[in-house]
Amino acid sequence: MTTAQDLLAHRLKKQGYSVTATRLTVFKALENNDPQSMDEIIKKVSISVNRASVYRVIDLFEKLGIVQRLQIGWKYKLELSNEFQEHHHHVICLQCGKITSFREPENLDYLLSKIAERESFVLKNHQLELQGICASCQIKT
Amino acid sequence: MTTAQDLLAHRLKKQGYSVTATRLTVFKALENNDPQSMDEIIKKVSISVNRASVYRVIDLFEKLGIVQRLQIGWKYKLELSNEFQEHHHHVICLQCGKITSFREPENLDYLLSKIAERESFVLKNHQLELQGICASCQIKT
DNA sequence: TTGGGTGCAAAGCGTTTGCAATAAT
DNA sequence: ATTATTGCAAACGCTTTGCACCCAA
Numbered sequence: 232m233t234t235a236q237d238l239l240a241h242r243l244k245k246q247g248y249s250v251t252a253t254r255l256t257v258f259k260a261l262e263n264n265d266p267q268s269m270d271e272i273i274k275k276v277s278i279s280v281n282r283a284s285v286y287r288v289i290d291l292f293e294k295l296g297i298v299q300r301l302q303i304g305w306k307y308k309l310e311l312s313n314e315f316q317e318h319h320h321h322v323i324c325l326q327c328g329k330i331t332s333f334r335e336p337e338n339l340d341y342l343l344s345k346i347a348e349r350e351s352f353v354l355k356n357h358q359l360e361l362q363g364i365c366a367s368c369q370i371k372t
Numbered sequence: 373m374t375t376a377q378d379l380l381a382h383r384l385k386k387q388g389y390s391v392t393a394t395r396l397t398v399f400k401a402l403e404n405n406d407p408q409s410m411d412e413i414i415k416k417v418s419i420s421v422n423r424a425s426v427y428r429v430i431d432l433f434e435k436l437g438i439v440q441r442l443q444i445g446w447k448y449k450l451e452l453s454n455e456f457q458e459h460h461h462h463v464i465c466l467q468c469g470k471i472t473s474f475r476e477p478e479n480l481d482y483l484l485s486k487i488a489e490r491e492s493f494v495l496k497n498h499q500l501e502l503q504g505i506c507a508s509c510q511i512k513t
Numbered sequence: 514t515t516g517g518g519t520g521c522a523a524a525g526c527g528t529t530t531g532c533a534a535t536a537a538t
Numbered sequence: 539a540t541t542a543t544t545g546c547a548a549a550c551g552c553t554t555t556g557c558a559c560c561c562a563a
Contacts, residue, residue, distance in 0.1 A: 249517065249518070251518065251562070252562095269552080281519065282553090287519080336483050351506070352463050353504050353505045354502060358501045362495075363493035363495040365493055369492075390538070391537080424529075425544055427528060
């Protein structure tokens with residue numbers, strides 16, 4: 232069985248980067264988690280990893296397509312990319328900031344391929360983000 | 373005939389804000405333009421408007437739903453929101469950064485309303501952004 | 514062994530803020 | 539006249555960088 236961490240190690244080596252404790256630690260902080268702010272990640276690993284290194288690791292991970300950033304209101308958050316967890320989208324509550332994930336809607340791919348074709352683009356990636364008011368915030372007011 | 377600037381003035385007054393030269397200037401810098409970085413806007417109006425004021429105006433505009441921000445790679449860009457120019461989405465070329473707009477795809481609203489319902493969210497807004505390689509960059513390589 | 518990776522502290526840069534001057538209603 | 543708005547310059551906070559040390563291959 233291949234774990235996500237094996238996949239990470241393989242990916243790093245393939246691109247000529249070392250598999251280090253620092254990189255594994257940051258990866259674990261991201262694994263199986265909702266999108267997190269840089270600050271949350273830094274706090275989570277701060278016992279063993281320096282702030283500057285977190286930035287460097289995230290930079291590298293993004294360059295290698297291991298993490299992706301997501302705009303949540305004014306700030307961005309980070310999460311593992313599609314290869315490391317199933318491709319999905321988000322609904323964000325405008326009131327409490329709660330983030331819920333949902334799977335790729337069925338017809339979306341077809342919809343997007345048509346658009347890309349019309350615009351003469353070769354499609355590489357896409358984001359679909361929804362904002363609204365979540366169930367519990369609807370009750371509150 | 374009602375121009376976009378009339379609409380802006382009306383919107384400001386309705387919410388209890390003054391219609392000032394500064395706000396009009398920033399608005400004009402945004403009008404009929406592709407998404408711009410904060411820096412581009414600042415440069416464009418710098419003869420008459422101070423940097424700090426641009427930030428304050430953009431803040432206000434965003435709070436009032438007049439502008440929206442858009443994540444383009446690492447940085448964000450700003451453009452007028454749906455009320456001031458037709459609701460639309462973007463395709464961004466990963467190679468040259470060119471941004472092309474396209475209209476709301478036909479079935480998208482229905483698709484999204486179903487998702488929102490399933491997640492018990494009241495839908496308020498959404499973004500759909502595509503990334504790919506544009507026609508002229510496809511030729512280059 | 515040796516070149517990439519990391520910690521540390523300092524620098525950089527986009528953004529925000531306090532305050533006095535100015536303009537809008 | 540009164541209150542909101544703006545310019546200015548300083549402060550702030552997130553992010554990046556230079557350098558010496560350390561560790562993976």
